[in-house]
Amino acid sequence: MVDVSYDIFNEIQSGAPCYSWKFPSGCVIQDMGNGQSKVTWVEHVQIFEKYQVNRIFRDLLCGREAYGAKRWIVTLQRMSERNSFSMGTTYPTTHDFKGVFHDPKGIKNTIKVSQRMVKSFFEILSMADKLDFPTSSQPNRGDRISIRKNEEITQPKGFIAIATTSLWLPRSFQDVFNFFEDDKTRNQWDILTGENNVIELDRVLTGTFPANNITIIQPYNMYKEMLVLEEKSINEMGAFLVYAPIELRVITSIVNGCDATKVPILPSGIIISPDGRLSSNRYNTANAQNGSILTVVFQILICDNNNPTSKQQQMETVASVHGVLSATILKIKEALGCSDL
Numbered sequence: 001m002v003d004v005s006y007d008i009f010n011e012i013q014s015g016a017p018c019y020s021w022k023f024p025s026g027c028v029i030q031d032m033g034n035g036q037s038k039v040t041w042v043e044h045v046q047i048f049e050k051y052q053v054n055r056i057f058r059d060l061l062c063g064r065e066a067y068g069a070k071r072w073i074v075t076l077q078r079m080s081e082r083n084s085f086s087m088g089t090t091y092p093t094t095h096d097f098k099g100v101f102h103d104p105k106g107i108k109n110t111i112k113v114s115q116r117m118v119k120s121f122f123e124i125l126s127m128a129d130k131l132d133f134p135t136s137s138q139p140n141r142g143d144r145i146s147i148r149k150n151e152e153i154t155q156p157k158g159f160i161a162i163a164t165t166s167l168w169l170p171r172s173f174q175d176v177f178n179f180f181e182d183d184k185t186r187n188q189w190d191i192l193t194g195e196n197n198v199i200e201l202d203r204v205l206t207g208t209f210p211a212n213n214i215t216i217i218q219p220y221n222m223y224k225e226m227l228v229l230e231e232k233s234i235n236e237m238g239a240f241l242v243y244a245p246i247e248l249r250v251i252t253s254i255v256n257g258c259d260a261t262k263v264p265i266l267p268s269g270i271i272i273s274p275d276g277r278l279s280s281n282r283y284n285t286a287n288a289q290n291g292s293i294l295t296v297v298f299q300i301l302i303c304d305n306n307n308p309t310s311k312q313q314q315m316e317t318v319a320s321v322h323g324v325l326s327a328t329i330l331k332i333k334e335a336l337g338c339s340d341l
Contacts, residue, residue, distance in 0.1 A: 001026045001027050001029075002024055002025065002026035003022070003024075003025060003026055004022060004023060004024050004025070005020070005021045005022035005023070020045065020046065020047045020048070021045065021046045022043075022044070022045050023044040023045070023046065024044060025042055025043045025044050025045065026041075026042065027039055027040060027041045027042070027072070028040045039073065039076060041069040041072045041073050041076075042069060043067055043068055043069040043072065045067040047061060047062070047067070054166065056166060056167065056168045056275075056293055057166070057276075057293065059275055059276035059277045060273065060274070060275060060276030060293065061276070062276070063276045065237070065273070065274065065276045066276070070237070071237050074235050074236060074237045075235075075237070077235075078207070078212075078233065078235050081206075081207045081208065081212075082206045082207060082212070082233075085111075085205060085206050085207065086108065086111045086112070086115070086206070100201050100202035100216050100251070100255050101202055101204070101255055102255070103257075105257040106254070106255035106256060106257055107204050107255075109254050109255065109257050109258075109260055110204060110214060110216075110229075110254055110255060111204065111206070111214060112260065113229065113254055113260045113263060113265070114214045114229060114231045116154070116261075116265065117229065117231065117242060117244050117265045117267045118231055118233075118240075118242045118267070120154070120155065120265060120267055121242045121267040121268075121269050121297070124162055124297075124299065125164070125297065143163075143164070143165040143322065143325065143326075144163075144164050144165070145161060145162065145163045145164075145318050145321055145322055145325075146161070146162045147159055147160070147161050147162075147302070147314055147317070147318070148160055148162065153262050153264065154261075154262060154263075154264060154265065155264050155265060155266055156264045156266050156301045156304075157264075157304060158301055158302065158303050158304035159301075159302040159303050159304075160266065160299055160300065160301055160302065161298075161299070161300045161302050161317055161318070161321045162297070162298070162299050163297070163298040163299075163300075163321045163322065163324070163325045164295065164296065164297040164298070164325075165295070165296055165325055165329060166293055166294065166295040166296075167293070167294055167329065168275060168291055168292070168293055168294075169291065169292050169293075169294055169333075169336060169338055170290075170291055170338060171290065171291070171292055171336055171338070172274075172290035172291075172292060173238055173239060173272045173273055173274050173292035174234075174239075175290075175292075176272050176292050176294060176336065177211070177232075177234055177239040177241075177272050179335065179336060180241050180270055180272075181211055181232055181241065183197075183198050183199070183200055183217065184197075185335065186198050188331055188332075188334075188335040189328060189331050189332045189335060190328075191324055191327060191328050191331075192245075192268060192298065192300075192324075193219040193228065194219060196219040196220045197219070197220045198217045198218060198219045198220065198228070199217065199218050199220065200215050200216070200217050201215075201216045201217060201218055201227070202215070202216050203215045203216075206231070206233070207233075209234065211232055211234050212232065212233050212234060213231070213232055214229070214230070214231045214232075215229075215230050215231075215232075216228070216229055216230075216251060217230060224248070225247055225248045225249070226245050226246075226247060226248065227245070227246055227247075227248055227251050228243050228244070228245055228246070229243065229244055229246050229251070229265075230242065230243035230244075231243075237273065237274075238271065238272055238273035238274065239271075239272045239273075240269060240270065240271045240272070241269055241270050242267050242268075242269035243267065243268060243269060244265045244266055244267040244268065245266075246263070246265065250263055266299045266300075266301060267299065268297055268298045268299050269297055270294060270295065270296050270297070271294075271295040271297075272292055272293070272294055272295075273292065273293050274290075274291070274292055274293075275291035275292055275293050276293075277291060294332070296325065296328060296329065296332070298321065298324065298325060298328075300321060300324075302317050
């Protein structure tokens with residue numbers, strides 16, 4: 001399988017600037033004859049890193065972490081493992097069916113819904129074809145807020161605000177992930193669940209490592225008919241945590257095996273990756289620390305399609321959502337002991 005960047009030809013025709021190119025790249029898959037395959041991956045990418053790249057991503061982009069072949073291989077391994085679990089070849093023998101789930105069919109259905117949730121989360125990160133409000137409030141962060149109109153049935157219909165920011169933290173990505181995956185510390189950062197403690201109702205493993213899982217959680221002291229579906233994933237290249245509020249009646253239908261292809265989901269989440277700094281550069285000083293890049297993303301339904309927003313309302317919404325984003329980042333830095341950044 002080989003592909004090449006289409007922008008190479010598009011730039012010649014349109015004259016539009018392009019700052020990254022993928023030259024012939026791809027993989028070779030060899031059948032090993034024992035039910036396994038050997039995959040060799042080659043990536044040939046050229047990046048003009050001086051253009052349109054926030055400086056906190058510079059080391060990650062200039063090294064081999066962002067576009068290297070290793071990322072493709074690690075991602076392929078993780079997705080193959082998840083697919084194996086979703087096909088039911090592993091988890092039915094390890095799940096006790098004492099919580100929310102009562103049979104393998106409900107687990108498979110939940111895995112499918114969660115996969116759609118994660119896919120939707122990563123699709124919105126580009127913020128393409130949306131009304132964009134860049135709000136870089138700090139030099140060490142890149143805040144962006146966009147408003148889009150959704151008419152698809154797989155998400156709540158109406159105007160949706162997307163708020164995202166990325167920042168560098170002097171902590172390893174494993175330590176940062178451990179903080180976010182711990183239910184006991186969730187009230188220290190999750191404003192969207194009312195900063196309440198949460199209880200895990202059930203868990204489905206999506207990999208051999210226990211931190212790779214899908215959970216259904218319930219925040220304390222909130223509307224009891226609202227739960228949260230969450231998927232966590234980690235490998236040596238980074239981690240993510242994606243979650244979305246879902247009504248209890250919808251969760252019940254999902255775990256009972258009903259059709260969930262049209263269940264509206266509005267995911268938010270976090271992405272964590274190593275900062276890409278080379279070990280040779282990191283350890284020339286006694287005080288050098290591991291670092292990571294944290295990206296936080298919120299999606300909030302502003303109003304439905306029957307009540308369109310005016311320009312003034314949009315600006316007020318942007319200010320409000322940016323306040324939620326900034327408050328969340330402050331809480332995260334305080335909890336991780338990075339308030340001075």
